[in-house]
Amino acid sequence: MSFFPAALETLVDRFASLPGIGRKSAQRLAFHVLSLPEEEARAFADAILDAKKNVRCCRVCQNLTEGEICSVCASQTRDKSTICVVSEPRDVMSIERGREYNGVYHVLHGVLSPMSHVGPDDIRIKELLTRVADNEVEEVIMATNPDTEGEATAMYISRLLKPFGVKTTRLAYGIPVGSNLEFTDDATLNRAIEGRTEI
Secondary structure, eight states, X not given: OOSSOHHHHHHHHHHHTSTTOOHHHHHHHXXXXXXXXXXXXXXXXXXXXXXXXXXXXXXXXXXXXXXXXXXXXXXXXXXXXXXXXXXXXXXXXXXXXXXXXXXXXXXXXXXXXXXXXXXXXXXXXXXXHHHHHHSOOOEEEEOOOSSHHHHHHHHHHXXXXXXXXXXXXXXXXXXXXXXOGGGOOHHHHHXXXXXXXXX
């Protein structure tokens, strides 16, 4: 037997279906939404509907945008000869925060994952190959996560890019700034030693 009205249970279920939101967090969010004044709750709902209606994929890089192409692809100051390949749109934001990279992006919208039945046709690999074939791309940086699926995706795409003769690189891995060697796992330490640079 439920302690809450059906509408509230449905709202909790909707929040709980979001990634990273457990049942207790979903309940807190649902109660917070119920405590909002009606105009704020309506604005919240309208923002969701507006984003769902107007946000689409950039026809060039597959990043999220409201127009035909995103601001990075439209920029005249970005280096179009370098493409940084990422798994998700949020990864673009992470790299942009560093303000070091001046190339363009390609968003795969996922990674290869046989266990989850995600194959090459389920992510935006074909669009990347078309870009590399059609443009004067000199380097493709694989910036997928350093986990099993991310590594497999990077290796698969790098093999597909070989015939194009473009330089394919992988993000360097290492020890996080401010951490101790004592607490660094073996794989990270080995990668850091392999990827060492001269100072």
